[in-house]
Amino acid sequence: MNKNENDSVFATNLNSESFFKYPGMLFEKKTGNEKDAFLKNGRQITNEHGDEADINTFKDMILNVVKLYLARNYTQIVFLAGAGASITGYQDDRSVGKSMKDLKASIKDRLENKKFLSLDTMASLCKYEYTNPDENQFDLEDFISKAESAQPFIGRSKNKYLKTLDQIYKVIEEETSYSYDERLLFHNRVINMLANKVVAPNKLTVVTTNYDTLFEDAAEKLGYSVIDGFSHDLNPFFDADDFEWNLVRDIPNLTTDELVYKKQVINLIKLHGSLTWTKPINGRIYRRNKQDKINQPNLIFPSSNKYMQSYTEPFFDLFSKFQELINRPNTLLITNGFSFGDNHISQMVHHAVSHNEGLSVLVTDFNISNQISNGWKELENLMNAGYSVAFLKATINELPFYLGGDLNEH
Numbered sequence: 001m002n003k004n005e006n007d008s009v010f011a012t013n014l015n016s017e018s019f020f021k022y023p024g025m026l027f028e029k030k031t032g033n034e035k036d037a038f039l040k041n042g043r044q045i046t047n048e049h050g051d052e053a054d055i056n057t058f059k060d061m062i063l064n065v066v067k068l069y070l071a072r073n074y075t076q077i078v079f080l081a082g083a084g085a086s087i088t089g090y091q092d093d094r095s096v097g098k099s100m101k102d103l104k105a106s107i108k109d110r111l112e113n114k115k116f117l118s119l120d121t122m123a124s125l126c127k128y129e130y131t132n133p134d135e136n137q138f139d140l141e142d143f144i145s146k147a148e149s150a151q152p153f154i155g156r157s158k159n160k161y162l163k164t165l166d167q168i169y170k171v172i173e174e175e176t177s178y179s180y181d182e183r184l185l186f187h188n189r190v191i192n193m194l195a196n197k198v199v200a201p202n203k204l205t206v207v208t209t210n211y212d213t214l215f216e217d218a219a220e221k222l223g224y225s226v227i228d229g230f231s232h233d234l235n236p237f238f239d240a241d242d243f244e245w246n247l248v249r250d251i252p253n254l255t256t257d258e259l260v261y262k263k264q265v266i267n268l269i270k271l272h273g274s275l276t277w278t279k280p281i282n283g284r285i286y287r288r289n290k291q292d293k294i295n296q297p298n299l300i301f302p303s304s305n306k307y308m309q310s311y312t313e314p315f316f317d318l319f320s321k322f323q324e325l326i327n328r329p330n331t332l333l334i335t336n337g338f339s340f341g342d343n344h345i346s347q348m349v350h351h352a353v354s355h356n357e358g359l360s361v362l363v364t365d366f367n368i369s370n371q372i373s374n375g376w377k378e379l380e381n382l383m384n385a386g387y388s389v390a391f392l393k394a395t396i397n398e399l400p401f402y403l404g405g406d407l408n409e410h
Helices: 003-011 055-069 100-110 119-125 140-149 158-175 187-195 214-222 240-244 315-326 343-355 374-384
Strands: 015-022 025-031 036-040 076-081 089-091 094-096 204-208 225-227 248-250 259-261 265-270 331-336 359-365 389-393
Touching (some): 015 055, 055 389, 076 187, 100 158, 214 265, 265 315, 315 343, 343 374, 374 389
Parallel strands (some): 204 265, 359 389
Antiparallel strands (some): 015 025
16 A cells, blocks of 8 residues: 555544535544544645645645635625524633533523522423433423423413523523623624625625624624614614615715715624514614613524514514525525524525525534534535535634634634
8 A cells, every 4th residue: 555545544543523525525634542634535635745734734725625615706695603603612711602501501500599490390390301401411492492382281380480481581691692802703804804705785794593792793893884674763673674775975076976885884684683672662673782781682582483483573574684685696605603403594595505506605613524403414415416515614713714814823
């Protein structure tokens, strides 16, 4: 065997982690007891001197492939951010964001207060079975769905049961209310780099399932205007037509109808609501300042009922706008931290991929090797069938590197 064949055989015995996947192309790192091996399509990668590639050479190769994938002059760019886009892990002994495991642990801890029913009692009353509550091994969406649907059938404990369910919602609100820190989160870099790839009058559209205000805060620090479906009054209320507006100015001293579009403008579509949105007041939904305390903000909580809620105002308009955008020709959809476990959104993306020949999708996440949702697997099936879908291992803080930026480290 020659050197490359030996390396390939050695690499097959290691634990594998995918870094980039596309039809006919796979970059992966394989980890053993003594060293890491970096492979492209199963073969050991070497540098220009014939030496085994290190992590920097490996990521530079992936960067070049991603650049080619994104090289087309897309008319529309849509960035879809899931829960993982708000999580950084620890940096400088600080962290931002809660994983689903963290959220479930917080709920379990809160319900140990005797003012509420315990998690075990709630599960028993709503007939929800879970395997190991001590390890938080339960599906939060299924649990809340069971708890909601069981409300009419709770007997003597009903008042405390409802109080406990409200407290679960409150924990979710509290644990997903993050403050933006540009030293820890690079949302501003992602916004700026993607917005600069879009030619006016089109705008970058950020779509998120998160309740937090990280994208609004990041855009504000950049001096961007955010069009989020709310009017521009002193007391902004939801009006879906707002998405159709642009910020423009006349060209002075010229007799022309030509307009200059403000470049630093983005659309923001918050599919599951926001911590700054009120419930309907006199038929209108208002957006408040983040500093204002909103009792029971307008949110779609993780439960089976969220599909029914998505057909109410303002959510129907927001989902419709997202669906319309990804079905436009010459569109790039980039996702980050979204596991495609939300069936409603996943089906919209799957339909667009299979019916819109002008759509390209780049799925980015900290883990692209072991995702288990049916929505993720279906997207992989579409990739394998030759559709324009690629997968990249990258957190939101790593994305600027692959979008062409320089983070000074990989």
